[in-house]
Amino acid sequence: MTAAPRCSDLAVDDARAGTAPPGDRWFLVEHPGPWGRVAFAQSGFGPAAVTAMDAWAREVGGRVLLIRRAGRATGGLRRWFRVDSRPGHEEVRTGTWTDDDGLVDALRAPGTVHTGPLFLTCAHGRHDTCCAVRGRPLAAALAAARPAEAWECSHVGGCRFAPSLVALPHGFAFGGMSPQEGVGIAAAYVDGTVDAEFLRGRSVHPPAVQAAQHHARLFTGVRGVDALALRSVTALSSGTWRVVLGDPDVVVEVRERRVEAGRPLTCSATAPGWMREFDLISVAASG
Structure with missing residues (x-):
């Protein structure tokens, strides 16, 4: 009996550009598990901490994720990381926690500056099967290559692009790569570059800007993590956007479309979903 195809099997041709999950900041909580389907609310934390x-x-436009080392290794104090992904403010601070009160305090605590990147691979199988099946091999490969920097994480968003990888502090999201390709993406990020092939976007930008930066990277060939900084974004008409980027100076116009997928977009969904896609209208150097 043939198993039904999973959501990531059916999404191999879906456009990645413009699909990075939104988030200006991230709060990461080390918790080996078990993780509930709704990770933070259903994983043993008290109501006060969840609230x-x-x-x-909501206040900072942030995302809260549970993290653990690949293989669910545990022991010792648990870590927290508070990450600022805003351009020009990229920073990671960290500390340890033992109870809910300490975790709540960590939201405002100065902590200590954490140097170096963090690589998060969604391996949240209770949320979507693909995240476990495709995420865990990538998480294991990253843990072998970069043990101090690699973590499994709870649901990121865009399960159909599994495995989903987030590079912090910048908040670049990638999807659909092999474990070996993921290790290469991490190495490139450490060297200060990103590759457009598997890039979904940067979490701090709205989808239209993510898509515009994707086309600008293809047009210019630039790969720097801080290249193509957002200067302005203007709605020209319903669904059409003009995005001005700098370093180097590029102007991109894209058109947003709602596409009916004709299929569920996650393994747990029961009804067909829809996708946001962007068509390139124009891209040109400016200045």
């Missing part, structure tokens, strides 16, 4: 995390995320 505080939700309020923080």
Whole structure:
């Protein structure tokens, strides 16, 4: 009996550009598990901690994720990381926690500066099967290559692009790569570059800007993590955007479309979903 295809099997031709999950800041909580389907609310934390995390995320445009080392290794104090992904403010601070009160305090605590990147691979199988099946091999490969920097994480978004990889502090999201390609993406990020092939976008930008930066990277060939900084974004008409980028100076116009997928977009969904896609209208150097 043939198993039904998973959501990531059916999404191999889906456009990645413009699909990075939104987030200006990230709060990462080390918790080996088990993780509930709704990770933070259903993983053993008290109501006060859940409420505080939700309020923080709403206030700062942030995301709260559970993290663990590949293989669910545990022991010792658990870490937290508070990440600022905003351009020009990229920073990671860290500390340890032992109880809910300490975790709530960590939302505002200065912590200590964490140097170096963090690589998060969604391996949240209770949320979507693809994240476990495709995420865990990538997480294991990254853990072998970069043990101090690699973590499994709870649901990121865009399960159909599994495995999903986030490079912090910049908040670049990637999807659909092999474990070996993921290790290469991490190495490139450490060297200060990104590759457009598997890039979904940067979490701090709205989808139209993510898509515009994708086309600008293809047009210019630039790969720097800080290249093509957003200067302005203007709605020209319903669904059409003009995005001005700098370093180097490029102007991109894209048109947003809602595409009916004709299929569920996650393994747990029961009804067909829709996708946001962007068509390139024009791209040109400016200045």
